[in-house]
Amino acid sequence: MGKTKNRVHLPVIVHNPYLGGLKEDILYHLSLGTGTHNLPALFGDVKFVCVGGSARRMKEFIEHIAAELGIQDPKSNYPNICAGTDRYAMYKVGPVLSVSHGIGIPSISIMLHELIKLLHHARCTDVTIIRIGTSGGIGLEPGTVVVTKQSVDAKLVPKFEQLILGELVVRDTDLDYGLAEELLRSSKELGQFNTVMGNTMCTLDFYEGQGRLDGAFCLYTEEDKHKYLTKAREAGVCNIEMESAAFAAMCKLSGLRAAVVCTTLVDRLKGDQLNISHDVLHSYQQRPQILVGYYIKKQIKAREAIPK
Amino acid sequence: MGKTKNRVHLPVIVHNPYLGGLKEDILYHLSLGTGTHNLPALFGDVKFVCVGGSARRMKEFIEHIAAELGIQDPKSNYPNICAGTDRYAMYKVGPVLSVSHGIGIPSISIMLHELIKLLHHARCTDVTIIRIGTSGGIGLEPGTVVVTKQSVDAKLVPKFEQLILGELVVRDTDLDYGLAEELLRSSKELGQFNTVMGNTMCTLDFYEGQGRLDGAFCLYTEEDKHKYLTKAREAGVCNIEMESAAFAAMCKLSGLRAAVVCTTLVDRLKGDQLNISHDVLHSYQQRPQILVGYYIKKQIKAREAIPK
Numbered sequence: 284m285g286k287t288k289n290r291v292h293l294p295v296i297v298h299n300p301y302l303g304g305l306k307e308d309i310l311y312h313l314s315l316g317t318g319t320h321n322l323p324a325l326f327g328d329v330k331f332v333c334v335g336g337s338a339r340r341m342k343e344f345i346e347h348i349a350a351e352l353g354i355q356d357p358k359s360n361y362p363n364i365c366a367g368t369d370r371y372a373m374y375k376v377g378p379v380l381s382v383s384h385g386i387g388i389p390s391i392s393i394m395l396h397e398l399i400k401l402l403h404h405a406r407c408t409d410v411t412i413i414r415i416g417t418s419g420g421i422g423l424e425p426g427t428v429v430v431t432k433q434s435v436d437a438k439l440v441p442k443f444e445q446l447i448l449g450e451l452v453v454r455d456t457d458l459d460y461g462l463a464e465e466l467l468r469s470s471k472e473l474g475q476f477n478t479v480m481g482n483t484m485c486t487l488d489f490y491e492g493q494g495r496l497d498g499a500f501c502l503y504t505e506e507d508k509h510k511y512l513t514k515a516r517e518a519g520v521c522n523i524e525m526e527s528a529a530f531a532a533m534c535k536l537s538g539l540r541a542a543v544v545c546t547t548l549v550d551r552l553k554g555d556q557l558n559i560s561h562d563v564l565h566s567y568q569q570r571p572q573i574l575v576g577y578y579i580k581k582q583i584k585a586r587e588a589i590p591k
Numbered sequence: 592m593g594k595t596k597n598r599v600h601l602p603v604i605v606h607n608p609y610l611g612g613l614k615e616d617i618l619y620h621l622s623l624g625t626g627t628h629n630l631p632a633l634f635g636d637v638k639f640v641c642v643g644g645s646a647r648r649m650k651e652f653i654e655h656i657a658a659e660l661g662i663q664d665p666k667s668n669y670p671n672i673c674a675g676t677d678r679y680a681m682y683k684v685g686p687v688l689s690v691s692h693g694i695g696i697p698s699i700s701i702m703l704h705e706l707i708k709l710l711h712h713a714r715c716t717d718v719t720i721i722r723i724g725t726s727g728g729i730g731l732e733p734g735t736v737v738v739t740k741q742s743v744d745a746k747l748v749p750k751f752e753q754l755i756l757g758e759l760v761v762r763d764t765d766l767d768y769g770l771a772e773e774l775l776r777s778s779k780e781l782g783q784f785n786t787v788m789g790n791t792m793c794t795l796d797f798y799e800g801q802g803r804l805d806g807a808f809c810l811y812t813e814e815d816k817h818k819y820l821t822k823a824r825e826a827g828v829c830n831i832e833m834e835s836a837a838f839a840a841m842c843k844l845s846g847l848r849a850a851v852v853c854t855t856l857v858d859r860l861k862g863d864q865l866n867i868s869h870d871v872l873h874s875y876q877q878r879p880q881i882l883v884g885y886y887i888k889k890q891i892k893a894r895e896a897i898p899k
Binding site: 297298299300301302305308309311312336337338339369370385386387388389390392393395396397399400403436437438439445446447448449452486487488489490491492494496497498499500501502503505507508511514525533536537556557558 | 605606607608609610613616617619620644645646647677678693694695696697698700701703704705707708711744745746747753754755756757760794795796797798799800802804805806807808809810811813815816819822833841844845864865866
């Protein structure tokens, strides 16, 4: 990575006065720790982190990015760095880290607490983090990719509400707008699929929480559902997923440059069930990987072009 | 399973008038469906469902219960019924189903929506469901097992709050008290480890949400943390985990007889980090499996003793 004399390098920030007092910091859910692993040696060169729900998909991504950057090792099967646990999976190639986060805000928040501490302990700088996921679209052709402008909650408010010591704490869900624009531009250059920028609704449930008619419980009508989704669409919501609010809030607090790129698997105005074929589903799921892979490659090439 | 003429068999209830109108019901996150699988043939005999966060632990449980019931097949490696997805894992032996649910309320709620529909489609009756998990204890020796009396939220209220179509819906978190008492009695008979009954706090976050001092962010003091945990303890809270509220609310709605049995890995009044050895941790994690395995075996024997 090129470094210029005058460039300010941005660290990964933790906000915890107690952390420095720990004899060792055990990143329990990642099966890593400062007492057992040399984190600066293992992770100090990380510049891009991609996160997504499924462990299989995040392994697929590391294989894709290795090929994209021309640094794949045909003998390597990209071992899972977090093999000591089955909670999350982590893969690394060059300056790119790929981590799974499971489903929902509580699951991603544990992973992000430990990932942010990991990047901090490893003294990483200038880190860009992108969530590559799946979502339900509103009024979009399935397969359309959405780059999130702003993450809003189920009441369409762009905030992340948390209970801390039983008290309500509200945090901003701003993402890096410049990064979102660069990703949108990259998709245009690629020209392989349609990508739009819009708001993303983040919910705590997939069925009732997103107004689906096919859960075990549905105590509202189809008309209620359509009213709700139409109201969301009118507020600029292009898609619905389950992690962006915590992701945006936590990345902002730690100074990470963050974006959310999700493919849409269904148009929720037309249906709820995911009944497309496995092959089509897989090709839609690959789109955020292809877009982010292209963007990362472009960034690395541009940085290498800066005189050292 | 013995059936008496006069016994009323309790079905698994869905509350969704739209479900009957579906041509097929795709249980997407379980990679199962009514159009692709004969659910009554595959699952119709299920009487006990055990759920827990980790896929590895739920596979361990099915091996344990198979040995306990004397119906293990030395040649079988207990294939994952949900192998088509990496979101959840499911194993079955005899009348016992073992399913993983990931971390947190959003993750368990997707699994439960699809599991409840599965049990309904399979026409299962008289199903008992038990969550076997891990938790942080309050004022308990690590390794103590807690059978949940009532699940309370981070404000110590025994309710589960959800946003449905953007509106707040509040549901009860009652569990089956008779089942909890039977489990406590079973632990006394077993005599292998200490088990208590108490309230369980269910949070949306592991670090700030549970007052930990070792997350990436901690904007409160150690004194604030202790005040909060002491207040919880005074309200009868014995342990803290991240799924019981949704589990209790959803099982109650579907008429499932439900209990939560969690081991405690740390006494939160004394510390936050999970720094016990892997072997001790593993032995603590096995305790809910041992207790629930013993209980299920006893139940099956008692039912077999009823004249047909």
